[in-house]
Amino acid sequence: MMSQVQEPTVATPVKKKRLLSIDALRGFDMFWILGGEKLFAAFFIITGWSLFHIGAEQMQHSAWHGFTAYDLIFPLFIFLSGVSLGIAAKPLSSYPPRQAKAILLQGVKRLVLLIIFGVLYNHGWGTGMPASPEDIRYASVLGRIGISWFIAALLVWYVSERTQWIVAVAILVIYWLLLSFVSIGELGGGNFTAEGALNVWFDQTFLPGTTYRNLPLDPEGILSNVNSVVNALIGVFIGRYMIKHQANAQYLLIRLVILAGVLLLLGYVWGQFFPIxxxxxxxxxxxxxxxxxxxxxALFYALVDVICLTRWAKFFAVIGTNSIIVYLGSSLINWQYTSKSLFGGLIKIAPAGWQDIILFGGMLLLQWLVLYWLYCRKIFIKV
Structure with missing residues (x-):
């Protein structure tokens, strides 16, 4: 009788809370793609506070080497796809053969759809989809998400956890050795420039279609896809760790923070030899x-799961539960035009700075309301 009372109070709520924190963090990640990054510059114009100026600078990608907060949006999404995988997935050998085959086919379908949606995103503006296959950009953000997730999923489905760790470490080391010491013609051999890195040879030799802005190196090119798998794999390891220690929130939080510190320390030290x-x-x-x-x-887990501050989290969860719609919509729909159409009168009479806040705030509001409409009707479009 005691087990009947304890079961629902221990297992069920923990699962719901954990999923909310992950959806909220995913939504927080996508919030900046909706237009949130543009608010920093607007607030700086109004207030003149250097804090907003720093924030606006952080909402720009690094020119080449280095790291900004905006550079985190893409890898964070890949990491979270791995966390979800680590929480839910298990070896296919533990399923009946027919179910295992269905899971594998669903994974392949997800990969193909993300690649197709990525191509659609690339050509959502201007002249539209090129008629010639040679003029299509096949490499994409969604494509990389699909590839990194699928390879991580294959490792989870078919090899042991120990092998997964070995693969993750091996990829990082081999990639470093490859770019640092292997050269083909005048490319590579420790050249980490946009024109001379070994990645250029791979993209020019194997990447079909065109590259981003017809540059020699595509930011979502062939070789760099390999290393992005590790972002997903580390997410898998963290997802498993959360499940294993879900009963001791304080212990889990401390370990997550320590692990984050170790990863940052190793990354910045390695960055002295192999640039970030x-x-x-x-x-x-x-x-x-x-x-x-x-x-x-760890921060979102503490706020949502430990302290149980869930109301603000639902604002971001509305975005995070339909992240694919968010991303495709940012390319296929001109939200800035829509915001101007609805709030144009207010924008014209507003002083400098406030014009941008109304414009971009309107964009955020309109997109969030669409997502909220889907959320309330439990319409979650996932791949």
Missing amino acids: NKTLWTSSFVLVTTGYSVLLL
Whole structure:
């Protein structure tokens, strides 16, 4: 009788709270893509506070080497896809053969759809989808998310946890050795520039279609996809760790913070020899971004699961539960035009600074309301 009373109070709520914190963090991540990053510059114009100026600078990608907060958006999403995988997935050998086959096929379907949606996102503006296959950009953010998730899923489904750890470490080290010491013609051999890195040869030789802005190196190119798998794998390890220690929130929080610190320390130290670079997706970049990702997850876990401050989390969860719609919508719908159409009168009479707040705040509000409408009707479009 005691087990009947304890079962619902221990197992069920923990699962719901954990999922809310992950959805909230995913929504927080996507919030900046909706237009949230533009508010810092607007607030700086109004207040003149240097804090907002720093925030506006952090909402720009690094010019080349280095790291900004905006550089974290993409790898954080990959990391969270791994966390969800680590929480829910298990080896396919533990399923009946027919169910295992269905799970594998669903994974392949997800990969293909994300690649297709990525191509659609790339050509959502301007002249539209090119008629010639050679003019299509096949590499994409969604494609990388699909590839990193799928390879991580295959490892979870088919190999042991120990092997997964070995693969993660091996990828980081081999990628570093490859870019640092292997050269093909004049490319590589420790050249980490946009024109001379070994990645250029891979993209020019194997990447079909065109590259981003017809540059020699695509930021979502062939070789750097390999290292992004580790972002997902570290997410898998963290997801498993959360499940294992879910009964002791304080212990889990402390360990997550310590792990985040170790990853950041290793990443910044390695960055002295192998520069932190988003486009090359260097091994130091992987460690730094996963370090900050774990730190953010610990923060959201503490606020949502431990302190139980859930109301604010639901604001971001509304975004996080339909993240694919958020991302595609940012390319296929001109939300800035829509905001101007609805709030144009207020924008014209508002003083400088406030014009941008009304414009971009309107964009955020309109997108959030659409997502909230889907959320209330439990319409979650997932791939």
